[in-house]
Amino acid sequence: MSxxxxxxxxxxxxxxxxxxxxxGERPTTTLREAVAESAxxxxxVVWIVLADGHILRPGRIAELRAALPPG
Numbered sequence: 054m055s056x057x058x059x060x061x062x063x064x065x066x067x068x069x070x071x072x073x074x075x076x077g078e079r080p081t082t083t084l085r086e087a088v089a090e091s092a093x094x095x096x097x098v099v100w101i102v103l104a105d106g107h108i109l110r111p112g113r114i115a116e117l118r119a120a121l122p123p124g
Contacts, residue, residue: 060084060120065104070097088117 062085069079082090084103091099091114101109109117 060117062122067102068094069100069102070094071100072097084117085121088114088121092118 062083064084065081066084066087067079067081068087068090079090081104084101087101091101099111099114101114103109
């Protein structure tokens with residue numbers, strides 16, 4: 054994820070919403086799925102935690118949403 058020109062959409066990731074929402078703890082998925090799901094969250098602040106420990110903040114998630122390829 055350090056190279057912003059190449060995004061590995063299949064990297065393991067977990068969507069986290071603060072404060073917690075009714076969905077409870079979310080399973081680990083791919084970055085693609087976590088970014089897509091983040092667009093559906095209406096309340097709270099969304100973060101994505103990658104398998105390597107990096108935490109993607111809301112601003113970066115918005116950038117990834119804009120770059121998300123269809124499919």
